[in-house]
Amino acid sequence: MNLAAPHPFSFILFGASGNLAKLKLYPALYVLALKNRLPASYSIIGYARTEMTDESFRRFIEESIRSDMIEVNEKILKDFLSHVQYQQGQYDDVEDFKKLRKKLDDTSVRLAYLSIPPQSYTTVIENLNRAKVHEGGGAFRCIVEKPVGHDLKSFEEIHSTLLKSFKEEEIYLLDHYLGKEAFRNIYYLRFANPILERLFKNTLIHHVEISASESLGLEGRAGYFENTGTLRDMFQSHLLLMTALLTMRLRENEEGLRESRLNALEQIYLPPAPNLNDIVLQGQYTSGKIGREHVVGYSEEQDIEDHSRTNTFIALQLLTRISRWEGVPFYLKSGKRLDKKETRISFQFQEPHSIGKGSTPNRLDIILQGEAGMKVYLQTKVGGTEPEFRPLIMEDPLVCHGDCLPEHALLLLEAIHGKQEWFVSFPEVRAAWRLIDPLQSHLEKPDTPLYPYGAGSTGPKEMEGWIKKEGAGWF
Numbered sequence: 001m002n003l004a005a006p007h008p009f010s011f012i013l014f015g016a017s018g019n020l021a022k023l024k025l026y027p028a029l030y031v032l033a034l035k036n037r038l039p040a041s042y043s044i045i046g047y048a049r050t051e052m053t054d055e056s057f058r059r060f061i062e063e064s065i066r067s068d069m070i071e072v073n074e075k076i077l078k079d080f081l082s083h084v085q086y087q088q089g090q091y092d093d094v095e096d097f098k099k100l101r102k103k104l105d106d107t108s109v110r111l112a113y114l115s116i117p118p119q120s121y122t123t124v125i126e127n128l129n130r131a132k133v134h135e136g137g138g139a140f141r142c143i144v145e146k147p148v149g150h151d152l153k154s155f156e157e158i159h160s161t162l163l164k165s166f167k168e169e170e171i172y173l174l175d176h177y178l179g180k181e182a183f184r185n186i187y188y189l190r191f192a193n194p195i196l197e198r199l200f201k202n203t204l205i206h207h208v209e210i211s212a213s214e215s216l217g218l219e220g221r222a223g224y225f226e227n228t229g230t231l232r233d234m235f236q237s238h239l240l241l242m243t244a245l246l247t248m249r250l251r252e253n254e255e256g257l258r259e260s261r262l263n264a265l266e267q268i269y270l271p272p273a274p275n276l277n278d279i280v281l282q283g284q285y286t287s288g289k290i291g292r293e294h295v296v297g298y299s300e301e302q303d304i305e306d307h308s309r310t311n312t313f314i315a316l317q318l319l320t321r322i323s324r325w326e327g328v329p330f331y332l333k334s335g336k337r338l339d340k341k342e343t344r345i346s347f348q349f350q351e352p353h354s355i356g357k358g359s360t361p362n363r364l365d366i367i368l369q370g371e372a373g374m375k376v377y378l379q380t381k382v383g384g385t386e387p388e389f390r391p392l393i394m395e396d397p398l399v400c401h402g403d404c405l406p407e408h409a410l411l412l413l414e415a416i417h418g419k420q421e422w423f424v425s426f427p428e429v430r431a432a433w434r435l436i437d438p439l440q441s442h443l444e445k446p447d448t449p450l451y452p453y454g455a456g457s458t459g460p461k462e463m464e465g466w467i468k469k470e471g472a473g474w475f
């Protein structure tokens with residue numbers, strides 16, 4: 001089914017001049033226009049502190065779309081831009097929100113999208129409410145980007161402010177990984193391939209590696225990242241949700257999806273260890289080369305403190321109480337300024353039968369980003385009297401066939417439709433912070449090591465010994 005916006009809507013974007021809006025949201029909205037998924041009547045209203053007119057804001061959006069697309073359809077772009085307006089305003093001034101309110105018509109669905117630092121959430125939510133931006137139109141949706149909060153405590157504050165201002169069904173917590181076709185495929189692959197379900201159990205699987213490498217650095221988001229770090233930025237939502245999708249119990253209908261994910265998140269735990277350094281390792285990039293480009297180290301980046309201890313790389317070990325996975329270690333790692341962009345789940349199977357000893361254990365890779373595909377590593381005997389083996393790799397690229405939309409485009413359409421399954425629920429966010437908080441406090445202690453790694457490398461060299469101690473190895 002090709003999902004389209006069925007009725008007029010007003011999309012209000014807080015943080016309209018920011019990086020996320022520029023890199024992801026405007027191109028996503030344009031793709032919806034290009035693919036004919038938008039109704040005849042809609043408006044996009046940017047709200048930010050930066051001084052801009054409607055005209056200069058349209059130029060800003062146009063540039064963001066042109067730099068993202070190989071080619072644009074001029075007619076569609078022109079029409080799309082005619083739906084765009086700008087409201088300059090402060091986040092803490094209710095009068096500015098009242099001016100915004102006047103720009104909204106009374107019939108459409110209203111979506112307020114918070115693409116702003118988590119510290120500003122509470123103020124914006126309260127002012128949306130005071131200025132009654134959510135009242136007087138059609139349905140209302142408040143879309144909040146991850147990470148929701150900075151820790152469990154600030155999450156609870158945002159949670160209660162949101163619930164004081166809006167109804168629970170009006171709130172959409174967005175993790176863009178849940179809008180990626182490849183990411184959702186983790187769930188559908190399990191339904192469509194009973195063979196995989198049979199393999200996914202502790203008697204067959206030795207360990208699982210989930211790895212999200214990025215070659216990009218801060219991309220103009222130093223202020224946000226310096227206060228966040230990789231553990232909160234990538235693990236609190238994307239990597240934990242990936243683990244949940246993989247380990248959760250499958251249900252017959254999508255309505256139970258959030259509950260299953262929640263249950264899986266609640267079953268994840270930190271392995272008992274005498275020292276948290278045995279289960280979490282942090283790093284920070286130094287200068288180096290990525291491809292041909294020489295890049296500076298994290299602490300030399302603009303707007304970053306000279307002696308910053310913010311982590312840009314994390315490796316973490318987790319376990320789950322879900323019975324079929326009991327005892328299988330999950331090794332998660334993610335970092336910025338690494339050698340390549342790749343998101344991958346690798347399953348290493350148990351050691352082969354004694355006759356096959358000496359061959360490499362079987363492995364299954366699901367590569368979600370980068371050279372996306374699935375690879376099965378089998379072993380085949382080479383000719384001769386001795387049982388010697390060589391790897392046989394079967395692979396197929398996982399390309400999206402059919403109705404492929406950018407992640408934010410798909411999620412926005414679902415929000416307009418009122419579909420919440422692929423948005424995160426409050427209890428899911430809470431469960432994730434419960435896991436992250438003790439780790440974050442540990443990493444912030446001055447005596448917890450922060451290992452340097454060169455930009456363009458695969459991460460700190462210490463991560464090799466760290467995982468070997470556990471009898472495993474990174475792929």
Ligand code: BG6
Binds near residue numbers: 214233234369
């Ligand atoms: C975002 C993080 O949620 O995800 C960024 O805030 C990160 O720091 C990005 O770069 C990665 O997303 P993607 O879609 O490029 O894998």
